[in-house]
Amino acid sequence: GDSVTQMEGPVTLSEEAFLTINCTYTATGYPSLFWYVQYPGEGLQLLLKATKADDKGSNKGFEATYRKETTSFHLEKGSVQVSDSAVYFCALSDRIAGGTSYGKLTFGQGTILTVHP
Amino acid sequence: EAGVAQSPRYKIIEKRQSVAFWCNPISGHATLYWYQQILGQGPKLLIQFQNNGVVDDSQLPKDRFSAERLKGVDSTLKIQPAKLEDSAVYLCASSLDPSGNIQYFGAGTRLSVL
Numbered sequence: 001g002d003s004v005t006q007m008e009g010p011v012t013l014s015e016e017a018f019l020t021i022n023c024t025y026t027a028t029g030y031p032s033l034f035w036y037v038q039y040p041g042e043g044l045q046l047l048l049k050a051t052k053a054d055d056k057g058s059n060k061g062f063e064a065t066y067r068k069e070t071t072s073f074h075l076e077k078g079s080v081q082v083s084d085s086a087v088y089f090c091a092l093s094d095r096i097a098g099g100t101s102y103g104k105l106t107f108g109q110g111t112i113l114t115v116h117p
Numbered sequence: 118e119a120g121v122a123q124s125p126r127y128k129i130i131e132k133r134q135s136v137a138f139w140c141n142p143i144s145g146h147a148t149l150y151w152y153q154q155i156l157g158q159g160p161k162l163l164i165q166f167q168n169n170g171v172v173d174d175s176q177l178p179k180d181r182f183s184a185e186r187l188k189g190v191d192s193t194l195k196i197q198p199a200k201l202e203d204s205a206v207y208l209c210a211s212s213l214d215p216s217g218n219i220q221y222f223g224a225g226t227r228l229s230v231l
Contacts, residue, residue, distance in 0.1 A: 004159070036222075041224070042224060043120075043121070043208065043222040043225060044160070044208065044210075044222040045222070046219055046220070046221075049219070089159050089160075103148060103165070103212060103220070104162050104173060105162065105220060106162075107159030107160050107161070108159050109158050109159050110158070110159050
């Protein structure tokens with residue numbers, strides 16, 4: 001079945017440092033890939049997404065590129081801020097070839113990011 | 118635009134008791150999801166509705182969990198009787214697009230079973 005594996009955390013960085021959170025996936029169909037973020041006390045929010053191979057999703061300075069050959073969707077940011085401290089989840093939504101997706105999201109286990117001033 | 122509303126935010130019960138969670142999705146969103154998020158893990162889908170019909174409940178423990186969305190709008194998730202391992206955050210999400218590509222999440226209900 002579908003699965004998502006994220007790098008284990010927690011990740012602790014200083015402000016303005018470079019961030020990478022690794023994510024790899026296993027899927028039987030043609031998945032869409034997502035990064036969701038969960039700030040303390042809040043619900044999950046979509047950060048960015050990519051729907052096909054070589055697509056790059058970007059938002060708020062974060063980027064991730066859909067790499068079909070390595071089945072990866074690593075999250076990067078060039079300069080993190082204290083306000084980026086949160087839990088980051090990689091997820092996929094599989095699609096049946098030629099059909100529509102039921103939309104079920106399969107999540108990784110999450111990576112806790114803490115950014116210090 | 119109002120987001121996905123969930124209540125209560127927190128609930129503490131003893132094992133073998135019953136509990137119910139409520140979700141009101143974003144207006145006009147046909148698809149509604151309930152996820153269970155155990156501490157330290159990613160959310161796991163319990164049940165998915167399209168309007169008032171069930172699309173996927175393959176991971177719902179049907180001997181103790183039930184869910185309904187009678188009028189195709191708000192939904193309730195019930196656990197009866199609760200077990201210690203049901204302690205988790207229960208997340209509700211909704212999507213406008215039938216393919217479900219973008220889901221909007223509520224803040225969740227944190228359940229502690231003692």
